[in-house]
Amino acid sequence: xxxxxxxxxxxxxxxELKHVALEQFARxxxxxxxxxxxxxxxGYSKSSVLYHYASKEALLEAAIEPAVAExxxxxxxxxxxxxxGRRRLLVERVVDVLLEHREAVHVFLIQGPSLDLPxxxxxNAAVRRLAAAIAEERESVAEQVRFGVALGGAAFLxxxxxxxxxxxxxxxxxxxxxxxxxxxxxxxxPADGCRRNTDD
Amino acid sequence: xxxxxxxxxxxxxxxELKHVALEQFARxxxxxxxxxxxxxxxGYSKSSVLYHYASKEALLEAAIEPAVAExxxxxxxxxxxxxxGRRRLLVERVVDVLLEHREAVHVFLIQGPSLDLPxxxxxNAAVRRLAAAIAEERESVAEQVRFGVALGGAAFLxxxxxxxxxxxxxxxxxxxxxxxxxxxxxxxxPADGCRRNTDD
DNA sequence: GCAGGTTCTGACCGATCGGTCAATTAGCGT
DNA sequence: ACGCTAATTGACCGATCGGTCAGAACCTGC
Numbered sequence: 274x275x276x277x278x279x280x281x282x283x284x285x286x287x288x289e290l291k292h293v294a295l296e297q298f299a300r301x302x303x304x305x306x307x308x309x310x311x312x313x314x315x316g317y318s319k320s321s322v323l324y325h326y327a328s329k330e331a332l333l334e335a336a337i338e339p340a341v342a343e344x345x346x347x348x349x350x351x352x353x354x355x356x357x358g359r360r361r362l363l364v365e366r367v368v369d370v371l372l373e374h375r376e377a378v379h380v381f382l383i384q385g386p387s388l389d390l391p392x393x394x395x396x397n398a399a400v401r402r403l404a405a406a407i408a409e410e411r412e413s414v415a416e417q418v419r420f421g422v423a424l425g426g427a428a429f430l431x432x433x434x435x436x437x438x439x440x441x442x443x444x445x446x447x448x449x450x451x452x453x454x455x456x457x458x459x460x461x462x463p464a465d466g467c468r469r470n471t472d473d
Numbered sequence: 474x475x476x477x478x479x480x481x482x483x484x485x486x487x488x489e490l491k492h493v494a495l496e497q498f499a500r501x502x503x504x505x506x507x508x509x510x511x512x513x514x515x516g517y518s519k520s521s522v523l524y525h526y527a528s529k530e531a532l533l534e535a536a537i538e539p540a541v542a543e544x545x546x547x548x549x550x551x552x553x554x555x556x557x558g559r560r561r562l563l564v565e566r567v568v569d570v571l572l573e574h575r576e577a578v579h580v581f582l583i584q585g586p587s588l589d590l591p592x593x594x595x596x597n598a599a600v601r602r603l604a605a606a607i608a609e610e611r612e613s614v615a616e617q618v619r620f621g622v623a624l625g626g627a628a629f630l631x632x633x634x635x636x637x638x639x640x641x642x643x644x645x646x647x648x649x650x651x652x653x654x655x656x657x658x659x660x661x662x663p664a665d666g667c668r669r670n671t672d673d
Numbered sequence: 674g675c676a677g678g679t680t681c682t683g684a685c686c687g688a689t690c691g692g693t694c695a696a697t698t699a700g701c702g703t
Numbered sequence: 704a705c706g707c708t709a710a711t712t713g714a715c716c717g718a719t720c721g722g723t724c725a726g727a728a729c730c731t732g733c
Contacts, residue, residue, distance in 0.1 A: 286680080301587035304505030308721065318682050319721090325680090329721065383583055386636035387501035400637045408641035418630070418652045422660070425634050426626025430618070434625050436586035437600045441608035452618045460622070460660050486710080508691065518712050519691090525710090529691065680729070690719070698711070703704100 287325040290315050294322075295336040299376035299432075303333060303384055333380070334392040340377030341396045343370050348399050352406060364423055364457045371431045372446050379432035423457045487525040490515050494522075495536040499576035499632075503533060503584055533580070534592040540577030541596045543570050548599050552606060564623055564657045571631045572646050579632035623657045 293315040297306040308329055312319040326332040347370055351363040371378055381396035407420050430453075435443065443449060493515040497506040508529055512519045526532040547570055551563040571578055581596035607620050630653075635643065643649055 302502050302504055302584065304502055305587060307719075309719080320682050320723095321680075323722065324682090327722095383633050384502065386633075387505065397637070401640065404637045405640050408638075414644055414648065415652050415656055418649075418656050421630045421634060422623065422626030422653075422656060424626075425629030426622030426624075429625030429629045430621045433583050433586075434621060437597070437604045438608075440601065440605050444614055448614065449618075452615050453622075456615055456619050456622060507689075509689080520693095520713075521711055523692065524712090527692095675733085676731105678729100678731085680727105682725105682727075684724090684726105686721105686723075688720080688722105691717100693716075694714090696712085696714100698709105700709080701707090703706085 286317070286321070290317065290322055290325055291332065291336050294332050295376050295380070298333060298336065298384075299379040303380065303388055308332075330390050333388075333390065337374075337377040337380050337396070338392055340370065340374035341381060341392060341399070343374065344378070344396070345399050348403055351403075360420070360461055361458050364427070364461060365454050367424060368427055368431075368450060368453045368457070371427060372450055375431050375435070378428065382428055383433060419460060423460045427453055427457060486517070486521070490517065490522055490525055491532065491536050494532050495576050495580070498533060498536065498584075499579040503580065503588055508532075530590050533588075533590065537574075537577040537580050537596070538592055540570065540574035541581060541592060541599065543574065544578070544596070545599050548603055551603075560620070560661055561658050564627070564661060565654050567624060568627055568631075568650060568653050568657070571627060572650055575631050575635075578628065582628055583633060619660060623660045627653055627657060 290311065294306065294311045297311055297314065308319045308322050311332075312322045315322075322332065326335060344367075347363065347366045350366070351359060354362070381393055382400065385393050385397050385400070403424075407417055430443075431449075444452075490511065494506065494511045497511055497514065508519045508522050511532075512522045515522075522532065526535060544567075547563065547566045550566070551559060554562070581593055582600065585593050585597050585600070603624075607617055630643075631649075644652070
């Protein structure tokens with residue numbers, strides 16, 4: 274075997290393909306992304322893609338696994354934590370995951386329910402656990418909807434909704450994170466020193 | 474021609490196919506929905522589908538056009554209107570469209586950017602006009618994000634997010650609409666008699 | 674230059690895709 | 704009963720799908 278300590282060029286093709294594939298998966302969907310298109314767009318042949326990745330599904334797994342793992346980590350911390358600031362902290366960390374892995378999250382959050390793959394099941398299980406945890410801390414329906422809108426709104430804004438903002442682009446990630454943190458925190462604290470109409 | 478005033482059975486097959494197709498499009502995506510699967514699921518042959526609809530794309534158009542038209546109508550009213558309650562009214566009407574046409578909205582809102590079809594272009598243009606209108610009423614970035622989270626959150630909750638709530642199902646549509654109206658109205662009125670930290 | 678491994682590719686496979694077409698069946702007016 | 708039209712279907716087409724395989728090209732240590 275060659276010098277396995279310097280796999281710089283070894284790894285570049287695989288990473289390049291993974292990156293191109295993830296971009297395709299997020300933009301046009303997994304089913305609509307053909308290995309031929311991915312290979313063409315990356316400057317390789319279809320056979321090369323299947324050399325680096327055993328199958329189209331393996332390519333998807335390699336592309337989104339880090340994002341799934343990080344989301345799971347955020348979820349575990351949330352479930353283990355205890356205190357008044359749990360939810361706000363969760364939302365902030367979810368926003369960070371979204372900003373860092375928006376393409377991958379777009380894949381397993383939007384197309385997730387339709388794909389029957391192990392890595393997708395992992396991701397869906399995590400999302401479901403989060404949904405169940407929120408639902409089981411049984412509070413008013415309004416509270417759950419508030420939470421769902423906050424998380425779903427952030428997810429939509431940073432993944433699918435981005436496609437519609439080409440004319441008036443969104444601000445850079447740093448500003449976006451700050452604004453999202455404050456808006457979502459505000460959304461999740463319905464009675465933080467001020468009163469609203471308590472309709473529930 | 475037969476009695477064209479009693480097309481009850483004439484129209485049923487086409488409507489049935491349209492309904493099944495829409496359900497498939499929303500659940501697994503347009504690209505992943507084959508005419509064969511749609512036909513099997515509806516109890517017809519693939520040829521029958523292509524008899525009632527000239528092509529797979531025509532089937533999609535027939536399935537989502539009413540939703541697109543209604544969304545356009547809501548948007549037109551919003552653009553023509555003037556007054557302080559515009560935004561809240563828009564959000565309420567968008568929620569109604571989402572509740573009534575959630576599968577169709579799921580298709581053109583989530584998979585929209587990836588499909589290259591006239592009806593999808595119409596829908597995307599409408600969504601883009603809405604996004605541009607919000608961005609051009611240039612206020613703070615926080616205001617725009619608040620709006621995006623509200624609309625995107627409602628859209629996500631009622632379309633893609635629904636897949637994850639199987640364990641703890643969402644309430645029925647009537648209650649959901651009421652709760653969404655109040656939560657989103659609250660989200661869109663950042664200074665409605667109470668003060669927040671004005672970070673912008 | 675040679676050997677051995679890695680990387681890359683074209684040819685090819687069976688399956689399925691969207692779509693066409695001719696033929697059959699069913700329903701209604703006369 | 705007949706004839707016309709709408710409705711439905713199976714056979715078939717070219718294209719593309721994901722995937723296999725044998726070999727060419729490339730790099731490296733000797």
